[in-house]
Amino acid sequence: MRAQRTARWIGGTGVVVGASMAGLCAARVLADRFEHVVVLDRDRLPDGPEHRRLVPQSQHPHLLMKAGHEILEGWFPGLTDDLVDGGAILFDIAADVHWWDQGGLARRPTSELVSPAMSRPYLEHLVRQRVAALPNVTIRGATAVGGLTEASGGGRVTGVRLDDDTVLAADLVVDASGRHARSVRWVEELGYESPVVDQVHIDTRYVSRVYRRDDRRTRGWTAAAVMGGPEAKQQIMCLPIEGERWIVVLIGVNGVVPPTDDDGMLAMARSFESHAIAEVMETSEAMGPAVTHRFPASQRRRVEKLRRFPAGWILLGDAICSFDPIYGQGMSSAAQQAQALGAQLDRAGAVDHRLGRRYFAAAGRIVATPWSIAVGGDFAFDGTTGDKPFGTDLFNRYGRRVIIAGQHDDAAVLRFNAVAAMVRRPASLLAPGFLLRVMWASRRGPGVVTSSGDESAVTLQSTQATR
Template sequence: MRERNGATAIVIGAGIAGLVTARVLSEHVDRVTVLERDRLPQDAVTRRSVPQGRHAHVLLATGQQLLAGWFPGLIDELVRAGAVPLDAKDLVWHQAGAHRIRSDLGFLTMSMSRPLLECTVRERLLRQRSNVSVTDETAVDRLILEGGRVAGVRTDGTEHRADLVVDCTGRNTRFLDQLARAGFPAPEVSTIRIDTAYGTRTVRRRPDDLDGTLALVVDDPARGHRVGMMVPVEGGRWIVTVGSLHGDVPPTESAEYEDFARSLPSPAIADVLARAEALTPVLSHRMPTSRRRRVERLERTPPGFLVLGDAICSLNPLHWQGMSAAALQARALGRAVERHGPASPALARDFYRRAARVVDVPWRIAAGADFADPRTSGSKPPGTGLVNRYLDKVFLACHTSVPVARQTLRVQNLLARPQSLMTPAMVIRVLLAARRSPARVETPAGPAVRRRPVA
């Protein structure tokens, strides 16, 4: 391990991205200070700067594996707090006109609310890493620029010096604008216009809901790309989120919200809503674009400063990839710091290139799904149309083939690369299994399928 030599780091933002970044940096510097503008609650409740915390979240398997490695005992503590162990075989997934055949990942994942995960990770970080501190109710006003590098931050007139500052404040970060005004180039931005809107209600979970099945996902892009998901969380609750793209906004009044859920291709979510005790009103959120800053293309960036998480790549939240993508970026940061040290002028270029490779997979998965809707516009990755035509077959094959369904689940959980679905042996398996799908329909021109993106 590289010598620390008294190095220090500041992480701006105490969300999941900021917490895992602090954990990784704690192995390479003497002191890590996390600065958060919100007042951090002691309990697992939603806070102002994370409005999406009220909605359904899924921690993908790769994100869970990274968190479990960084925070020993985390999974057991989450279970004690009420998180629900979830076998992939318990997932009911209606896609491409029929239900996927049940398959597994070989281990349990956890289902919980975003506030419970964040609160538990923060507590374990402070308990297990003595060189990390978190200071809340402290808004960072600006970066300290000296001699062409970032030397720290200012908060309400107070200077906080550090060898490295990592911005984890999200897609609307202000600090790249400050650097642009100081003469550093702004990164190119790839944008996909989706106008995602979704509404969430928390309801009481009953043992007989879904015949005891733990989670459900349905989608129907052929009728406006409406999506629904229902995940179990602590406190004996379901978090139910329904959404759509391009201005099809779920209503917030109870009866109309249930009607929206009833329009999904499976009635399961609507049936639960109709009989469940509502614990919250319907809460809505809207996100106009997915956005990726091409920081890896920057020719010049100040030493001592990095962005990480949604500031690099902010994806359609209906694809569930944000927390796991941030964890993968944090792992890449650790490797770059190990190679160069926190103060090196070479750190930013190396990390941004590593981060670009990390986010390229979830970006392409999400973009492919979103561009399956013809109303989507923006930065379309090359080959998306061809890949989507093949994925139509993959999703049909998932109705009858356990190996195809399992590998698709691994890709969606970022455990395997999408190319693993395109090996010669897998292509043959996909084409044969797709022919057996109950969702295939006959048209006068011959067999046809209904297009479905990754949910």
């Protein structure tokens, strides 16, 4: 795999801070446009698909949405095959998922929304291998960045200062160091403004555990998600990962803390209307203890509103927007932002203020959609606080109708899943013909079990809306 050499490099050296998913995506894009690309991460970077200390979320399920999957496959042809060769499972998020929500089970029509399911360390490992194989990219682990350097007259970032005080010169610095993005403070210390930050406090708690997967057991579905309704503030999901394993996550929102002991976890799993995932937990061997993660708030830096910032400084990934992980959008959004960075570099042909302004505007547009989905959904829970987008309550009421419609009508579930997979905009749910269809289909109410093969896992068929 080679970076595509352009007729003229846009710059000499591009430095990326952070070698997690966003940093790797950024490096892939810079490799086509900069003579040298150096990716720095303060974490030790393992040789294999291992969890990393500074990416603790990697111990929890990571869904790769279709939008992100397509971008990654485009950059790294054959990545999907490699993932599958190593045990990832291709699944259709409409046809292969037992999805219980709003008191009923979604229909399961075949869609084009097929993506691989695997552990986060395995995906990151294969992507890191591909990026490291690019001839002009160097990845350095155990290398912490501690500051930025600026041109003598100001106005431009000229490199990064490492924690050991050495300086690495760069024409462009991409900060992909995650939601804490320390370069925001460094830029402020250089006399620039820092972006306004929107926050929505959801206080999501994850409790994840890995189980051995025995494919001789037929379950009739590949992955499962069971929602407990906003009063319960609890959800449960189950995803197959490589190594013939399941990863199951119990989720609490607004400070509801799922249990971590065997009996407590099973009792919570059994408390949902669908027992599909409880049955997995009961019939599969646990492969280790439960691990926890607390996600306090979704956070969006409004980079598109920045008026004064230095040329040569870019934010990307969670550094711009860190979404409530329940919606599985972070990696795909990072890939979209990196793609936009590439497009804006090509358009500008140089690293100047216009590049930053245009990229930040594009990134702001990209994150706006998943942000509206994530924080909109979070405000369905009455304990959520923060910057509530206009029209959220109305859209949530309609969203519930879409989900119920999807229990009777293939078109409804297909459109909803396309939005969730980030290949269609939420506005497509409001197209007049579709809206009428939703209103018609949802009149029947929730609770009808429609998908063959799933009934055995469903022990209670509600006929009442739960919200």
